[in-house]
Amino acid sequence: MIDKIDTETLEGWLDNVRSFADAGRVADYIPALSERDPHELAAAIYYLDGDYYQAGESDCCFTLQSISKVISLALALIDNGEEYVFNRVGMEPTGDPFHSIYRLEQHRPSKPLNPMINAGALAVSDMIHGHTTEEKVGRLLSFLHELTDDQSIKVNEGVAASEFETAYLNRSLLYYLKQHGVINGDVEDTLKVYTHQCSIDVNVQSLAKIGAVFANEGRDLKSGRQIIPKHLAKICKTFMVTCGMYDASGSFAIKVGVPAKSGVSGGVMASINGFGGIAVYGPSLDEKGNSVVGFKLLEILSNRYDLSIF
Numbered sequence: 024m025i026d027k028i029d030t031e032t033l034e035g036w037l038d039n040v041r042s043f044a045d046a047g048r049v050a051d052y053i054p055a056l057s058e059r060d061p062h063e064l065a066a067a068i069y070y071l072d073g074d075y076y077q078a079g080e081s082d083c084c085f086t087l088q089s090i091s092k093v094i095s096l097a098l099a100l101i102d103n104g105e106e107y108v109f110n111r112v113g114m115e116p117t118g119d120p121f122h123s124i125y126r127l128e129q130h131r132p133s134k135p136l137n138p139m140i141n142a143g144a145l146a147v148s149d150m151i152h153g154h155t156t157e158e159k160v161g162r163l164l165s166f167l168h169e170l171t172d173d174q175s176i177k178v179n180e181g182v183a184a185s186e187f188e189t190a191y192l193n194r195s196l197l198y199y200l201k202q203h204g205v206i207n208g209d210v211e212d213t214l215k216v217y218t219h220q221c222s223i224d225v226n227v228q229s230l231a232k233i234g235a236v237f238a239n240e241g242r243d244l245k246s247g248r249q250i251i252p253k254h255l256a257k258i259c260k261t262f263m264v265t266c267g268m269y270d271a272s273g274s275f276a277i278k279v280g281v282p283a284k285s286g287v288s289g290g291v292m293a294s295i296n297g298f299g300g301i302a303v304y305g306p307s308l309d310e311k312g313n314s315v316v317g318f319k320l321l322e323i324l325s326n327r328y329d330l331s332i333f
């Protein structure tokens with residue numbers, strides 16, 4: 024029997040971590056993200072039996088950013104199968120910052136080390152089936168609607184435009200991948216798919232629900248319908264453990280010990296088998312790009328409720 028963390032208890036834990044936001048900074052390399060208040064804070068927990076609790080500014084919308092990499096990977100694996108995807112993108116953690124180009128130069132034939140760094144995620148976006156960028160983004164949105172049971176989830180066009188205009192590093196990664204035959208599509212088209220997937224607006228409720236579906240071995244919580252095949256959900260969660268928290272994934276595994284993925288907007292999604300999904304939003308980031316309060320809250324919850332999978 025799980026000792027449930029209800030809204031009141033969760034509010035209490037949020038109060039404990041609120042001040043940690045002062046230790047970080049809001050991402051500013053994407054102009055639209057820099058406008059967020061570093062002290063925004065929200066969290067949600069979705070249990071596998073459907074019980075749901077939220078606390079803080081839970082109506083706040085924020086963009087998925089890198090958390091989208093887990094979702095696009097699941098869709099690309101469904102579309103193409105493991106062999107096709109992992110012939111083009113590796114399975115190993117890097118220890119480098121998420122937008123690093125360095126390792127691409129070191130491997131022959133060139134292959135991004137994993138799908139959670141930008142080079143790998145850009146290659147994954149290229150693999151999503153669809154004849155046009157609109158069709159690819161539309162399929163990704165439909166997949167999210169299925170995972171969350173929320174048809175209102177959409178792209179924040181302002182953030183997408185802001186990121187697309189300033190994505191010089193991601194463009195260079197894509198040109199490199201194109202030169203080496205890792206992507207088939209056009210550079211600008213693939214960048215458009217990627218920047219749109221990163222700019223999908225969610226709240227902590229929808230994010231916790233996605234985490235819970237992954238924790239439920241890919242099955243819808245209510246109907247039990249298999250949305251993501253079990254073995255593919257397992258692959259995604261394994262990447263969350265080994266590379267989900269940027270180059271702090273090792274210390275996160277030791278201190279928290281749950282599959283999780285963070286994004287530079289300040290969101291973190293955790294997915295814990297036998298428990299459910301947890302989402303935290305706090306846009307103040309540490310030097311690795313993880314939400315400072317997100318990391319801290321998950322550390323506290325993991326220790327208090329014995330959540331570590333190790």
Ligand code: GLU
Nearest residue numbers: 088089121141221286287
């Ligand atoms: N859209 C962001 C980028 O590619 C995602 C980065 C992140 O959240 O880690 O720079």
